[in-house]
Amino acid sequence: MKKISILALLASVASMFATGCNGSASSAAPERDSTYTTLTQPEWSRNAIIYEVNLRQYTPSASVTEFATHLPRLKELGVDILWFMPIHPISELNRKGELGSYYAVKDYKAFNPEFGTIEQFKEMVDSAHAMGMKVILDWVPNHTGCDNAWVTEHPEWFSVNEEGKMYGPFDWTDVYELNYDNREMRAAMVDALKFWLTDIDVDGFRCDVAGEVPTDFWDEARPQLDAAKADIFMLAEASKPELQKHAFNMGYNWPMKDLFSEIAATSGQYTFQKEGEPMRTFPLKYAPAIDSLLADQAREYPRDSYLMNMITNHDLNSWEGTEFERLGNLSQAFAVLSYTLPGMPLIYTGQETGMNRAFEFFKKDECPTWEPRNEYFEFYKQLGKLKHEQKALQAGEAGGAMKRYPTQCGHIYAFSRTKGESTVLVIVNLGPIEEYISFADEEPKLANLKNYFTGRSAKIPESLKPGEYLIYVK
Numbered sequence: 001m002k003k004i005s006i007l008a009l010l011a012s013v014a015s016m017f018a019t020g021c022n023g024s025a026s027s028a029a030p031e032r033d034s035t036y037t038t039l040t041q042p043e044w045s046r047n048a049i050i051y052e053v054n055l056r057q058y059t060p061s062a063s064v065t066e067f068a069t070h071l072p073r074l075k076e077l078g079v080d081i082l083w084f085m086p087i088h089p090i091s092e093l094n095r096k097g098e099l100g101s102y103y104a105v106k107d108y109k110a111f112n113p114e115f116g117t118i119e120q121f122k123e124m125v126d127s128a129h130a131m132g133m134k135v136i137l138d139w140v141p142n143h144t145g146c147d148n149a150w151v152t153e154h155p156e157w158f159s160v161n162e163e164g165k166m167y168g169p170f171d172w173t174d175v176y177e178l179n180y181d182n183r184e185m186r187a188a189m190v191d192a193l194k195f196w197l198t199d200i201d202v203d204g205f206r207c208d209v210a211g212e213v214p215t216d217f218w219d220e221a222r223p224q225l226d227a228a229k230a231d232i233f234m235l236a237e238a239s240k241p242e243l244q245k246h247a248f249n250m251g252y253n254w255p256m257k258d259l260f261s262e263i264a265a266t267s268g269q270y271t272f273q274k275e276g277e278p279m280r281t282f283p284l285k286y287a288p289a290i291d292s293l294l295a296d297q298a299r300e301y302p303r304d305s306y307l308m309n310m311i312t313n314h315d316l317n318s319w320e321g322t323e324f325e326r327l328g329n330l331s332q333a334f335a336v337l338s339y340t341l342p343g344m345p346l347i348y349t350g351q352e353t354g355m356n357r358a359f360e361f362f363k364k365d366e367c368p369t370w371e372p373r374n375e376y377f378e379f380y381k382q383l384g385k386l387k388h389e390q391k392a393l394q395a396g397e398a399g400g401a402m403k404r405y406p407t408q409c410g411h412i413y414a415f416s417r418t419k420g421e422s423t424v425l426v427i428v429n430l431g432p433i434e435e436y437i438s439f440a441d442e443e444p445k446l447a448n449l450k451n452y453f454t455g456r457s458a459k460i461p462e463s464l465k466p467g468e469y470l471i472y473v474k
Helices: 006-018 064-068 071-077 118-130 149-153 183-198 215-228 254-266 289-300 314-320 323-340 375-389
Strands: 050-053 081-084 134-139 143-145 175-177 204-207 233-236 250-252 306-309 344-348 401-404 412-419 422-429 469-473
Touching (some): 064 118, 071 118, 071 375, 314 344, 323 344, 323 375
Antiparallel strands (some): 401 412, 422 469
16 A cells, blocks of 8 residues: 655645645435436437547548548547537638638538548448447537528528628627528528438537527427437537427536636646736636536436536637646546546547647648557547446436545545446545545445456555546446
């Protein structure tokens, strides 16, 4: 057993009041919303891992054909769902940068020639299906590019300001906002979505700023999409419970992402700073705050709906800092939580290589170094295997309920999830220093558990270093 040093122990005690080691969270199960989502979650989604494909930056050519050569590697990584950032042609009018934003769509039923042909994309979809993977498209329903055909053919389909001019939401100057009061526009949007389901055989959609589109549109659209293809999967870029009552299988866990950053900042690990701006400040948050958030979400979200956990994605990587800039030496511990807390984990392009830089957003950038595979690939591969093999980690109602093991220190977070014969016990140190492990109440039962990474019998050490994590399984 590793002995904690006297200096570390004294530092830990001294930090109890300054850094959160002054209390514990309740281990009681959270009160749950009694309302179930009306959707039936596809069984294949229960233990799935979703992977975001930045096709423009994935390979030197940016072609979908060259990307297809990576399918075996992604399958080995444990990927089940390929989410492609928008693959439509990009508008030229008011374009940002050299190549423009993926999210300024020129034609909903066409394929961006930057990536190849629609026939080549269909071939890739077929290959992914043959390997047991699903494919979903990033869909932009709230706005179009400024030279989308709808702008001239159906100007009544767009919102206008007091001067009668089309405009983009927020500070997005390369797009025009759609008007969902127009029933014809709604029908055209559903028709375009159905085209990709029926003609290209994709398996669903990740819907950009889904919360900016009226919920009743999604509730109307979902049955029509289900009629076009069975067993589809819909992901909302929103943390809005009402969207998951009837329309979306999964939403973004933005609040958990924010909490991860807050905990990391409290531990002195947040280093990202935008050029010309002051360093961002965060409220002090400690590991037990995860319990409060999970309890709130259990009350707010329909039962058996999912939330997507992440430590990075395209927005975070390009605009808010890499996982290493936001989470520092706690990044892998938070990755472990993204795989083991309730929900579905996300991997973003390059995350599995440990890529520590931001991609350019509006122009071609250098692709990640995929080979040789390094320790990050093995880390995420092992987490993928854990997610697939342990029924306790399934998403939604099929997964095991959490049991918390509060400790005397608010930086140590320990919990288990059990479903039948499957048990997963997780202990992480999310603090700035080595911490002594002292449980405030009940201790985890270690009988028949083994260390997931070493295969040795479970044995809790006296302390954990910052960012250190343990996973024990039955």
